[in-house]
Amino acid sequence: MSDRLNDDALADLPGRVQRPAYDRTKVRTGIVHLGVGAFHRAHQAVYTDDVMATDPHWGILAASLRSPDTYDALQPQDGLYTLSVRSQEGEALRVIGSIQRVIVAPRETDDLLEAMSDPHTRIVTLTVTEKGYCHDPATGALNEAHPDIVHDLAYPMNPKSAPGFIVEALRRRRMSGVPPFTVLTCDNLPSNGRTVKRVLTRFAELVDPELGRFVNDEVSCPSTMVDRIVPATSDQDRERIGGVLGVADAWPVVTEPFTQWVIEDRFPQGRPAWEAAGAEFVDDVEPYEHMKLRLLNGSHSTLAYLGYLAGYETVADTMADEAFVRLIRDLMDEEVTPTLHMPPGADLTSYKSALIERFKNPALKHRTWQIAMDGSQKLPQRLLGTIRDRLSSGAPIGRLSLGVAAWMRYVTGIDEKGGAIEVRDPMAARLREVADGAGPSAENLARGLFAIREIFGDDLPADSRFTGEVVAHLARLYELGAKHTVSTFKAG
Structure with missing residues (x-):
């Protein structure tokens, strides 16, 4: 038995630990996620894991735009990690398998852009926190003086920022005749879909006015509301969870029983049946x-x-x-x-x-x-x-x-x-x-x-x-x- 959580260790986990209800070898990447932090792994990745038993074409390639910490923790675990749901009644453990691969954008820039440009990628999701959009919080407009934006406009094929990666991938898809992916922000921004659309459109305009028109006219950015409390994982959490699993998990996530996801249903290239996992699709978020x-x-x-x-x-x-x-x-x-x-x-x-x-x-x-x-x-x-x-x-x-x-x-x-x-x-x-x-x-x-x-x-x-x-x-x-x-x- 492995001493680390990974695909080989799944069969030997205790019966009280829930595990993926699908064959991970048959999963295909359909979502690229930018900003692979604890919240994404306790929220969107769980909803996706719930629906992959019936539709395995929505595996997640998760990218960190900055730190290699998540890669270092999860890549040796084949992307697997434990979700701990804690309440006064106790703790329920579940291994999540929807993340197929983790990459670090600064050192695998071309791989990330290639994955985002792949026709099989139909959705790009984001949890990069409010500051990751390089915008002015008071107005919602792109901060054109932001150092990452200045860099990405000068070197658009070697981006650092989330807007830079998204617009360069959209440019490549447009040049190849591949329909644009849906951009689904899951961060706490006011009118978050419209805000990210404004930021992306302006960035694209600065790259090329025609590209700006394409982003404005063709790219869908539904608004969402996400809700789940996810504290930072402690060493005590790792020790407690590893004791139950019988193997080490370098980065489990701890959360509460409550979870909510409200989404505007605008996905031209299709989407997972997240409603089967409890998401609410509405006309106006x-x-x-x-x-x-x-x-x-x-x-x-x-x-x-x-x-x-x-x-x-x-x-x-x-x-x-x-x-x-x-x-x-x-x-x-x-x-x-x-x-x-x-x-x-x-x-x-x-x-x-x-x-x-x-x-x-x-x-x-x-x-x-x-x-x-x-x-x-x-x-x-x-x-x-x-x-x-x-x-x-x-x-x-x-x-x-x-x-x-x-x-x-x-x-x-x-x-x-x-x-x-x-x-x-x-x-x-x-x-x-x-x-x-x-x-x-x-x-x-x-x-x-x-x-x-x-x-x-x-x-x-x-x-x-x-x-x-x-x-x-x-x-x-x-x-x-x-x-x-x-x-x-x-x-x-």
């Missing part, structure tokens, strides 16, 4: 997207910044404090829900109750620090869009603006005990410069951060109601700390 971005992600970010500052390591730890539960429940009920416009039959009350229970799940060790990453990219869609809607209707923004203030306090890089915070953000150096220049002054810090147009745009810094509330909250966070600020919070 936007209401569901707003529901998830504003209720789940907005609450998650608020919890992450305030919880971290209050000294809580995980979301479940934070939600063990009843003051935080009250804040988040009221945030969802009183400030977010009035901005949502759901189709008939959507049960927001049940969704919000489920969110509270999911956040409280002690089996998921979802670190507040992990959720706090890349806040400059997340804030516009998670909190600022809701704030704009509330301001336009003259409605209160007390809890929403507290979340923004907590982000500002967090990105100073110094916690409430004077210790260092490792702020991971593509704008980290710029944020650090603002914080250093502001000193421990709420007004100076807020003024410097409001000036970052890519985050706040031009409108919010000019709105005294918004800026005044954020500065007041920030001053309280400096004076009283996050825990006391939350416990004594009163809506204005």
